[in-house]
Amino acid sequence: MKKELSLLMDLYELTMAQSYFIYKKNTFATFDLFVRGLPPNRAYLVACGLEDILDYIGNLKFTPEDLRYLSRQGLFSRDFLRYLSGFKFHGDIWAMAEGEIFFANEPVVRVTAPVIEAQLMESFLLNTINLQTMIAAKASRVVQAAGSRRVYDFSLRRTHGQDAGIKVPRSAYIAGFSGTSCVLAAKLYKIPAVGTMAHSYVMSFKQEIDSFLAYAETFPAKTILLVDTYDTKRGIKSAIKIGLYLKEKGYRLQGIRLDSGDIILLSKLARKMLDEAGLGYVKIFASGNLDEFKIKKLLARGARVDNFGVGTNMGTSIDAPCLDVIYKITEVTDENGKFLPKMKLSKAKVTYPGRKQVFRAQDKRGRFVKDILGLEKEKIKGRPLLMKVVDKGKVIYKTPALEKIRDFARLNLGRFTPALKEVIPSYKYPVIVSPGLKKLRQSLAGQLGKN
């Protein structure tokens, strides 16, 4: 995080903080960040965004310029602004590793800290987890639909701004994409950078084949030709000429790309034409408004596509461009420093109180069979998914290399039943509430009702 992002928060975090500063300087609280319900057709989510959160924690500072701005708002006392000028996070954070598979109501990040500090980071935490987890979940669906085919991210032009432009490729790569067209993301995160050519390139030449030839001469070993600018069949024929020309020179044409039209028909035709010309090694790329639904249909109907370029629909999570991600207080200390569990009791928006852990149970073959949402101190069988990543303000977790996170996500997902990973899932993974948590909830509901 750059320093100038410290004010990337809702104003009420600061006004509440000032009130806490006056009334609750010594109060600690725990907040859970979780997703209330999964979007349509999602049967699981892929945790993503922790790297940015840890970066944020390590760099959160209010600059003199920030403080001057806040001072001009006529809301904040000199004392409070002085407090902000020396702000540092002192709490603990537990979180799921990036690439962890998780479900509704499971805390993915848990913050225990002075209430003022835990509150101030609400907006940033939500914003970060929302984008990256949403994209990783969507991208994972696309990867599942593509089966053994590779999928590449082409979404930069339609992602929501510059930050999404680099975070989407990272999240998609974690979820199993094989590369990105976004050079900055490729550079920052060491993701393979990929690309073909645009229609405008083809159109800038007099004849389509002139453009193919020029590109092939420039990148003889790395050419993928876009064949649908004018007439696709003619485009394939021209690509074959180039393929044969490269072959003569000892190079292999990498592929052709279909970006419009009937992909099933055209890919079969292209495969046949390429094979007959002795270019069986030339791969066929498909792109153009693809998503998991379309990819599944294409493959089911025998499309001869080797690699997919997926853009907008994944990069905006178009059918569900947000998660119902929330940050809820679950316990708060009383005047003696003792943590008391808390819950909200509005209709249809009940939350789970207390300091919790998620336990993942497996069967004898190592397959995951259910999660138990329980209290941290309960003895429950299963792997605890939340791990301590910040201890008394100090970041104690080092984000693994991106490749490792990607492997972790893949292996992790591989241990769930295939039914979870269908494009239209036929299975709901069981998340059980532990006896201890159930009891606590009931007892609190009784108290609140009487209040």
Next chain:
Amino acid sequence: MKKELSLLMDLYELTMAQSYFIYKKNTFATFDLFVRGLPPNRAYLVACGLEDILDYIGNLKFTPEDLRYLSRQGLFSRDFLRYLSGFKFHGDIWAMAEGEIFFANEPVVRVTAPVIEAQLMESFLLNTINLQTMIAAKASRVVQAAGSRRVYDFSLRRTHGQDAGIKVPRSAYIAGFSGTSCVLAAKLYKIPAVGTMAHSYVMSFKQEIDSFLAYAETFPAKTILLVDTYDTKRGIKSAIKIGLYLKEKGYRLQGIRLDSGDIILLSKLARKMLDEAGLGYVKIFASGNLDEFKIKKLLARGARVDNFGVGTNMGTSIDAPCLDVIYKITEVTDENGKFLPKMKLSKAKVTYPGRKQVFRAQDKRGRFVKDILGLEKEKIKGRPLLMKVVDKGKVIYKTPALEKIRDFARLNLGRFTPALKEVIPSYKYPVIVSPGLKKLRQSLAGQLGKN
């Protein structure tokens, strides 16, 4: 733009650029950035994003680190990398002013430059216009639905990342929103910052009323109380106690906020209770999954809401989280430097060739009645919407103050028929193709067909 954003581009921009560097160093081209078709229920768009584009043009540089990264890709020649190291934009850019209302197929940005330079900025231009125009269009719909009520942006927690977190409030403000909860956006763009309190704040106190009192003591002149954490009716009663307490001390409670439940019922109840208590001046805020459809319904059914807080649905443009925004080559110079018009002829994806302008015609009363998409040199009656903003690489346009852009958008939109601005629009604004452009298209289609 920060320097490190120069690589925020698709890899193919760079590979094509290297090919242009070899084959088309002296070739100029014109590109149109436009939206192919409007998303469902949108009858107009609001141009937004030009400020960032001009900033980008002024700062586009490849750093030594960028060049080292590119060099490692094994794709680029030393000569080409040297060219990039001295890269500067030399072209002309014409664009619609921010706040301009526009329609499908109308160029909102037009670039004429050496083809290599025009190509390199494709991804950034598309990414920028897509986000900001999409949000301004969605936000404008929300503002229209709210009529005389004010609308505030609360979307930070669900916008797609950090950049969207500040660009969404700016775009929404241009479209008529009255403020934002995002402090960084408020600071950077001089937008009014607004906020209330969170459920967690209320829950961090023993009793709801304790939290209200603490907040009111901290901000006696600026308190808006969130009343739905436990029982909303009881929350309103507690808010009234605080309102009366503040009144005694010479302050006015600003408002209460309803964030869940039956807003129609609860707002009527709250209004009645507040009025009976002599707190007629206390405003009622509503929030919670609002959008233009819900706001229209609430108001039609008599909800007594004064101000709306709108978050996720606007900040992600949830029902249409992308625009079909594209960047198409429309002319290119031949070996003699003469511009030749170009168009794409794939099925269902035909483009308009040549260097174009958009002319807006009005009736005698000053109301806009139709646009004419024509060739720049045609003599057509109507206000030309594209203005020159970059001349031979130099930015010659100064972005007006945000308030001015906002006024321009409002006045501008006011000159269209109300039917255009309905939540479900009953009117399609006519965009006519000029005789000159029609003729050019036919002649090119003929040539391409024969090719």
